[in-house]
Amino acid sequence: MTDQGRTTPQTRIPAKLHRRVCLIQTEDAVLAEELLARAKLAQEIVGRLTDCVLLIRPGRVEAVVQELRKMGHTPSVINGH
Amino acid sequence: MPIFDANFWSERCRQVFHRYAESLLRQVAAQLYRQRNRWPLEELLVRCVDTFSNPAVIDRRLADLDPAPRKVLALIGRSRRPMWQMGQLLEMLSALGNAEGPRPVFALLEHGLLLPDSSPEGPTRKSFDQWLGSAATSGLRVFAHPNVTARALNQELGLPHLSPAIEEVTHIHEADGLDWLLRLAAVWQMIAGAPLRQTQGGALFKRDQDRLRNDPLLSSPLADSPGQLPDVPLLAVRWAVQESILEENEAELSAGDLPPAWNSGLDPALESLWIALLQVDRWSPQTGGLEASYSADPYPTAYLLALLLLANLGESEWVHPAVVEQWILEHHPYWSTDDPNPASQSADADRASRAAALLSSRGARGLLAPFLLGLAHALRLVQIAMDLQGEWVIRLTQFGRRLLGFTAAGDGAPNSPKTLLVQPNLEIIAYRQGLTPKLIAALSRFAAWKSIGSACTLQLQPDTAYRALETGWTFESILQTLDQYGMRPAPASVIESLRTWANKRERLNIYASGALFEFAAPEDLDEAVSRGLAGIRLSPRLLLVKSEDQIDFRHFRLTGTRDYSLPPDQCVEVGTDGVTLTIDPARSDLLLETELRRFAEFVDRPGPNGHRQYRLTPSSLAAGRTGGLGLHALETWFQQRTGRPLTAAARLLLTGSLEEPLPLRQELVLQVSRPEVADGLLQLPATREMIQGRLGPTALVIGPEQVEPLRERLRELGLDLQR
Numbered sequence: 001m002t003d004q005g006r007t008t009p010q011t012r013i014p015a016k017l018h019r020r021v022c023l024i025q026t027e028d029a030v031l032a033e034e035l036l037a038r039a040k041l042a043q044e045i046v047g048r049l050t051d052c053v054l055l056i057r058p059g060r061v062e063a064v065v066q067e068l069r070k071m072g073h074t075p076s077v078i079n080g081h
Numbered sequence: 082m083p084i085f086d087a088n089f090w091s092e093r094c095r096q097v098f099h100r101y102a103e104s105l106l107r108q109v110a111a112q113l114y115r116q117r118n119r120w121p122l123e124e125l126l127v128r129c130v131d132t133f134s135n136p137a138v139i140d141r142r143l144a145d146l147d148p149a150p151r152k153v154l155a156l157i158g159r160s161r162r163p164m165w166q167m168g169q170l171l172e173m174l175s176a177l178g179n180a181e182g183p184r185p186v187f188a189l190l191e192h193g194l195l196l197p198d199s200s201p202e203g204p205t206r207k208s209f210d211q212w213l214g215s216a217a218t219s220g221l222r223v224f225a226h227p228n229v230t231a232r233a234l235n236q237e238l239g240l241p242h243l244s245p246a247i248e249e250v251t252h253i254h255e256a257d258g259l260d261w262l263l264r265l266a267a268v269w270q271m272i273a274g275a276p277l278r279q280t281q282g283g284a285l286f287k288r289d290q291d292r293l294r295n296d297p298l299l300s301s302p303l304a305d306s307p308g309q310l311p312d313v314p315l316l317a318v319r320w321a322v323q324e325s326i327l328e329e330n331e332a333e334l335s336a337g338d339l340p341p342a343w344n345s346g347l348d349p350a351l352e353s354l355w356i357a358l359l360q361v362d363r364w365s366p367q368t369g370g371l372e373a374s375y376s377a378d379p380y381p382t383a384y385l386l387a388l389l390l391l392a393n394l395g396e397s398e399w400v401h402p403a404v405v406e407q408w409i410l411e412h413h414p415y416w417s418t419d420d421p422n423p424a425s426q427s428a429d430a431d432r433a434s435r436a437a438a439l440l441s442s443r444g445a446r447g448l449l450a451p452f453l454l455g456l457a458h459a460l461r462l463v464q465i466a467m468d469l470q471g472e473w474v475i476r477l478t479q480f481g482r483r484l485l486g487f488t489a490a491g492d493g494a495p496n497s498p499k500t501l502l503v504q505p506n507l508e509i510i511a512y513r514q515g516l517t518p519k520l521i522a523a524l525s526r527f528a529a530w531k532s533i534g535s536a537c538t539l540q541l542q543p544d545t546a547y548r549a550l551e552t553g554w555t556f557e558s559i560l561q562t563l564d565q566y567g568m569r570p571a572p573a574s575v576i577e578s579l580r581t582w583a584n585k586r587e588r589l590n591i592y593a594s595g596a597l598f599e600f601a602a603p604e605d606l607d608e609a610v611s612r613g614l615a616g617i618r619l620s621p622r623l624l625l626v627k628s629e630d631q632i633d634f635r636h637f638r639l640t641g642t643r644d645y646s647l648p649p650d651q652c653v654e655v656g657t658d659g660v661t662l663t664i665d666p667a668r669s670d671l672l673l674e675t676e677l678r679r680f681a682e683f684v685d686r687p688g689p690n691g692h693r694q695y696r697l698t699p700s701s702l703a704a705g706r707t708g709g710l711g712l713h714a715l716e717t718w719f720q721q722r723t724g725r726p727l728t729a730a731a732r733l734l735l736t737g738s739l740e741e742p743l744p745l746r747q748e749l750v751l752q753v754s755r756p757e758v759a760d761g762l763l764q765l766p767a768t769r770e771m772i773q774g775r776l777g778p779t780a781l782v783i784g785p786e787q788v789e790p791l792r793e794r795l796r797e798l799g800l801d802l803q804r
Binding site for chain 1: 582593617620637
């Protein structure tokens with residue numbers, strides 16, 4: 001449903017901002033399933049936002065990277081600010 | 082620190098001057114640029130710093146000085162290292178025959194040509210005596226602006242022309258200067274894989290010492306150098322720390338980055354190594370590794386003096402290392418006598434005999450021979466040759482003369498020769514004659530060194546390729562390097578392996594600290610993108626932005642903000658029934674509903690204000706219990722998310738099955754008119770034993786079987802029982 005009056009170029013867009021979020025984005029859903037099936041990794045994943053995006057427990061990025069490497073993956077880690 | 086970045090040192094000078102008290106700054110400025118007007122403090126500071134960019138003024142100030150202070154500046158300039166311990170400068174001055182103590186250094190401080198090293202947040206300096214007293218534990222370090230020391234290079238140091246100088250030699254050899262670059266690159270790779278652990282005192286744990294000593298790359302002898310060094314692996318580590326190739330924190334040494342100077346050619350790379358060598362601690366060319374550093378280390382000053390002595394020789398003249406050592410032992414205050422009259426002839430004779438005795442006691446290794454024939458040779462500072470008796474002799478190289486400022490800088494780096502051979506088995510052979518520091522740095526980033534020799538070998542491996550990809554290299558840039566320096570194109574199998582490793586990396590992205598926009602409707606997300614918000618669409622309402630710096634917040638009205646580096650926020654309201662949980666959307670986070678689904682059921686119908694709701698039920702809590710959720714965890718969750726303890730209803734739902742069976746029985750209530758009557762019935766022995774309990778001030782509980790006996794007792798008391 002579209003709402004012509006929702007936003008105009010002059011109005012601000014309402015949004016909620018989640019800062020310093022830790023996420024894994026996989027190439028496809030099958031890879032996401034593979035990660036969720038790994039017990040040690042599943043402990044660090046708190047949710048699945050989409051088929052290919054998993055939410056990581058805050059502060060556990062390093063542990064996740066280590067476990068992924070043990071699985072033979074080479075994740076690209078993107079550090080934002 | 083940047084070696085000769087004039088802007089860096091000007092800013093450093095400005096920070097130090099800024100810590101001077103006004104009186105001290107005016108005093109120094111009066112000497113430095115002979116101010117005539119009483120400038121405001123800020124203007125004074127600017128003018129002091131600007132003086133360092135004015136060669137004419139610097140020359141005039143140098144001319145005003147005595148020779149000893151000018152020698153200090155010349156020594157600093159020749160060393161290429163702007164910062165020194167004050168004690169080391171005084172040692173070198175003393176060796177040059179100027180034993181007047183700290184006066185020359187203080188003269189330079191008062192003229193503003195030398196500055197005390199201090200923290201920008203340090204205390205205000207009222208005088209140099211104050212600084213002298215306050216720096217006892219951290220060391221008295223001073224520095225000079227490179228523009229100043231460059232103008233002082235003409236100052237004669239008074240070093241002798243060593244003799245005997247030899248002119249007939251054979252087997253002249255000059256190193257290629259790559260040995261220590263290769264070793265330090267190998268150290269960097271080794272530590273990148275596993276940091277070294279240190280004790281509180283800064284010594285390495287034995288296991289890490291053994292790891293270093295057993296490494297074949299680090300412990301291999303120096304190529305073509307007759308001077309062998311003790312504890313080469315440990316020297317490599319300490320040297321790497323000073324080069325910032327390794328980073329030192331409290332408990333460990335971890336990998337830093339390879340120096341930018343290595344990309345600028347061999348001369349800048351070796352200059353960078355030389356300056357770092359002057360700061361190496363916990364290692365001595367005599368004994369190898371040391372448990373701790375010590376402030377009276379004489380070797381940096383001995384190294385510099387030794388090279389300056391060699392610079393005094395003619396370009397075709399050679400000298401035995403022992404002659405250099407002899408002079409150092411006789412004149413360097415660390416080894417020479419503390420004779421009160423060092424200039425006397427008898428003192429000269431004493432020093433000479435003591436020096437000779439010390440040299441002979443050191444045996445074949447000598448005092449400085451490991452440096453001259455080992456380190457200095459490997460760094461391409463000295464050439465080695467043999468005299469007619471087959472003894473080693475040395476002279477300064479052209480690079481050594483350039484380094485010490487006796488000749489002009491050389492030409493730029495030569496064109497890149499083809500020097501790599503990439504094998505199908507992922508091994509790379511790197512022929513040493515074509516290697517440059519820049520190529521060594523590049524290879525170190527994506528391949529592992531296996532051997533160092535006239536033909537070095539490296540291995541391409543998934544972990545090394547991955548490390549390169551992590552630091553900004555791409556499949557294309559790795560391949561370009563191999564092609565640029567390769568004698569022939571890389572084999573197809575190698576290209577395929579690199580491509581596979583690079584592609585694997587693209588399969589998984591981890592955003593360690595992203596910003597996620599959650600929009601109320603997909604149209605809002607579209608609008609945000611059309612206004613320039615760049616990000617990755619995760620869903621119709623979720624957009625991931627890699628960095629908050631990319632966000633123009635003027636376009637957004639934030640309905641809520643959540644920072645995931647902080648503890649969870651209170652964002653759930655508990656209903657009066659104790660089991661209905663209403664989400665506050667402004668304060669909730671992405672984790673909340675995942676948590677709720679573990680032990681609560683989603684309520685289809687939204688609650689007040691349209692907010693989403695969940696409800697605790699026996700089945701949902703049973704599912705939570707099955708999944709490992711216990712009472713303590715739920716209590717913690719309630720406290721974090723709702724700000725109140727677990728409700729009684731929720732506790733009952735969770736633990737009800739663990740309660741003992743609840744007894745249900747029939748009881749009669751005897752209602753009396755006044756509390757005193759109930760008190761009396763409870764007190765009288767005849768009636769007390771028939772009463773089971775008290776429900777209130779005037780209500781007593783009795784069992785059905787006690788009705789008739791109680792009626793009799795009450796009749797005796799004159800009371801009637803009505804039913």
